[in-house]
Amino acid sequence: MKALVTTLVLVSLAAAAAPPRVIQITARKFEFSPAEIHLRRGEHVVLELTSLDRRHGFKLPELGIRADVPPGGTARVELTPEKAGRFSFACDVFCGDGHDDMAGTLVVDP
């Protein structure tokens, strides 16, 4: 029994220390790719946003997230969503005709 508990604790510690899943997203006029991102509630992830052309923004207001995505650079956003649902995100740095189309959805599964 003692051995089983130890094993469970070790597994649990290993899980806690596991690096977050990295989800790579590219941003360019006028789209995010992928535009729909799936993760599980409570899952620790890093959104790694890379701009392929100019400065963009990443705004996900319902989860209190916003980041600048510099031209040719990468922004990292770490999150662990505590609620399930569909959350809209959009570019919030005006990038030209088509800026209004630059949006996507983060889907947090229960």
Add this chain to the structure above:
Amino acid sequence: MHIDRRELLKLLGLGGVVLGSGLPGFSLAATGGKKPEDFFFLQLSDTHWGFSGPANPEADRTLKEVVQAVNASKARPDFVVFTGDLTHTTDDDGLRRKRMAEFKAIVSELHVPRTVFLPGEHDASLDKGQAYQEHFGALHQSFEHRGVHFVALDNVSDPSGAVGDAQIDWLKAELGKLDRDAPIVVLAHRPLFDLYPQWDWATADGAKVLSVLEPYRHLTVFYGHIHQENHRTTGHIAHHSAKSLMFPLPAPGSAPKRAPLPWDPQHPARGLGYREVDVRGKSRELGVEEYDVHGARV
């Protein structure tokens, strides 16, 4: 707090709608002791000159028709204010300037004593307002008119949609000259509050701006950007958005995307229009009337 315009009309009676955001703080001192005269101004917004697409197959005519409608009216406004997105954006700096020159030529036909311009992100975000300033002057400004203090803010030339600390300091200094009961009208392109941030219908540092406006008891905001009427309050401050003169957009959050509503050939130019703002009496009370592109009251 959301105020549905129908509810507003119902509550206040049809015609000559008196907004809950009147300016009763008017002081005779503001006009040197003279009795203030009534006046009105027009708010035209989001003309997007240069736009081309199925959302408005009459894109090259709508603005010209509105100029004709305004000129055909018997009553002359004291001024016309354009609350941004005068032109539709382009990556081509030369074409941007061409559109601005064309827009300016069209609206110069208005038979009004004065026109006031504000930038929208389509005019000013891609070059930080360079071409806009060449054609229309300062990105933000203030002026007095018949006892009312007008402040026109720029929340677009920073492409992230912020007003910025320097302009906020200027705003503090401008308002600091006024009595807390002074009648004030603030003009802007984007909403100064979080109307629907999921569609970026907000100002990045709007909360800072509102904290500067908050102490002034008789202050009203008129803005554009969202291509539809919307009436909200933050604290005691009322915010009124205007229709576009190019294409309407969906109500906040009512559609998957903020894409233009389709043109209806059975009802051309439906959802487009402009606004009259009346300033009346010693109390400098505000009233609004909404018009379609042909100048008919709606």
